[in-house]
Amino acid sequence: MKEISRWSASKEVVSLWSAYKEWDLVGLANISLDLTLRNATDTHAFISHLLENATDPAMKKWLNSCQKNYDYALAGIRDTFRDIASKDYESMIFTVDIVGAQALICEHSFGEKGHKSPLNHRNNDLNRLSNIVGAIASILMPPERDD
Template sequence: MAPVSALAKYKLVFLGDQSVALPVVPVSHSTNLEGLAIIAMELALENVTNTLATVEKLLGDESLDKYVMGCLTDCLELYSDAVWRIVDSVDVFLSGNYEVSRIWMSSVMEAASTCQQGFEEKGEVSPLTEENYNLFQLCGIALCIIHLSTPVTANAIPF
């Protein structure tokens, strides 16, 4: 069994009937860029899991019309995929594969846009506008920090 001090470095995130252990990054004034990237991805994950709960609640509302229910079902699928994409992004980021992490976080960002656009296609007001906007912004922040964390090679210098 792992020592308690080793276990304290992880927090358990519950995703429906499954759970994932993510590394805990203490928020402090001494956190480096990599730590900030993890924090941004964890905030995005928290947004996604909260939004999933909101979507599931809305799907139980029988007063919503069929089109809105279809959009919510699409958003449920997009956000469910986003959970695992963020978890995987954290893993590959921690392994030093920043490019894959950027690609996967970009796909999460796209999920928020796609969810929002589904409602707007037929002029519906999305009940998830704030959640989609927040996820889009959190992913943008994570992407910026991941980009700043990426080691610069001599060939990548643009001047």
């Protein structure tokens, strides 16, 4: 029977743990990104509903602007699924930052003339969800090498 040194066994355990950790975090990133997609899709539909019923021209203008923000956010979320699959975590972080920014831009567009945003909770949720995905991507990103 081949004797395994402590170093060799430890190395295998670390290697297995690292592979499992990455898989687990990739799975968590996919779940988080799916929740982000569901939130953005639902909010986009909600904006369409609000637009159908809006009578105030200023509110229509802001809602149209937000709908464009959510168009960009949805496109970014779809790109991020490809980034996960290709392990391009740096692009993933960049893209989800843009997704979160779209929600904030939408939210801030309602600040004029004392109008309260009807999307406050939804925008905050999208921003938080995109931050979670970005944090997971940061953990998955390989450390920079000091060569």
